[in-house]
Amino acid sequence: MSRQPILFCDFDGTVTETDNIIAIMKKFNPPGWEAIKEDVLAQRRSIRSGVGQMFAMLPSSLKEDIVRFVLEHARLRSGFPEFVRFAQDHGIPLYIVSGGIDFFVHPMLEGLVDQANIYCNGSDFSGETIRILWPHACDESCQNDCGLCKPAILKQYPKERYHRIVIGDSITDLAAAKQADEVFARDFLVKKCEELAIAHTPFNTFYDIISSLEQKGVVA
Numbered sequence: 001m002s003r004q005p006i007l008f009c010d011f012d013g014t015v016t017e018t019d020n021i022i023a024i025m026k027k028f029n030p031p032g033w034e035a036i037k038e039d040v041l042a043q044r045r046s047i048r049s050g051v052g053q054m055f056a057m058l059p060s061s062l063k064e065d066i067v068r069f070v071l072e073h074a075r076l077r078s079g080f081p082e083f084v085r086f087a088q089d090h091g092i093p094l095y096i097v098s099g100g101i102d103f104f105v106h107p108m109l110e111g112l113v114d115q116a117n118i119y120c121n122g123s124d125f126s127g128e129t130i131r132i133l134w135p136h137a138c139d140e141s142c143q144n145d146c147g148l149c150k151p152a153i154l155k156q157y158p159k160e161r162y163h164r165i166v167i168g169d170s171i172t173d174l175a176a177a178k179q180a181d182e183v184f185a186r187d188f189l190v191k192k193c194e195e196l197a198i199a200h201t202p203f204n205t206f207y208d209i210i211s212s213l214e215q216k217g218v219v220a
C-alpha cells in the first residue's frame with residue numbers, strides 16, 4: 001500500500017464504553033441540562049452551543065471532582081491498550097479525535113496516547129463557571145457548528161497521501177466517516193452508515209479492529 005494508513009478514533013462511546021459528558025451532567029446535574037441535551041439531539045441547537053452552555057452551568061470549583069468522577073467511572077473499551085500498541089508496532093499514526101474536553105480526556109488517556117495525538121476541546125477554569133474553548137472549530141466548509149469539527153481535521157490529512165481510517169460510534173462521526181477511506185462503526189454510526197450506504201466494518205471491541213486490519217492487509 002503506497003498511501004500511509006492513519007487512524008482517527010473517537011473517544012466518548014468508542015474508546016470509553018459510554019459518553020462522559022452525559023455521565024458528568026447526570027452526576028453533577030445542573031438545572032436545565034436535560035432540556036439542552038434534548039435540543040442538541042433534536043438538532044434545534046448545535047453541539048458547540050449545547051456543550052458550552054451545559055458546562056457554563058457548572059462552577060469552576062468542581063474541576064477536581066469532575067476529573068475524579070470520570071477517572072473512577074469511565075471504562076475503556078476492551079482491547080484499547082493493545083490497539084494503541086498495535087498501531088505503534090506497525091508505525092500507523094493514531095489520533096484521538098474527540099468532542100470531549102481536555103480536562104477529562106487527557107487524564108483518561110494518560111500513559112496511553114501522547115497529548116500531541118489528541119484533538120479535543122479545551123477548558124478555562126479562571127471564571128466563576130466552566131468555559132469551554134474550541135481550538136478545532138469548523139472551517140468555512142462546515143456549517144454544523146460542531147465545536148470540534150472532525151471533517152476539518154481529516155482534511156489536514158489529504159486522501160492522496162493517507163489511507164484514512166475512521167473509528168466511531170455516533171452522529172458526530174458521520175461527516176468524517178463520509179470522507180474516510182475506511183470506517184469502523186458501532187452503535188448509532190452503524191445504522192447511519194447502513195442508511196447512507198457508507199462502506200463500514202462493525203466492531204465491538206478493539207480486538208475486532210486489530211484482526212480486521214490484519215485480515216484486510218492494511219498492516220504488513
Ligand SMILES: [Mg+2]
Binds near residue numbers: 014168170172
Ligand atoms: Mg462518540
Ligand SMILES: [Zn+2]
Binds near residue numbers: 139142148149152
Ligand atoms: Zn464542523
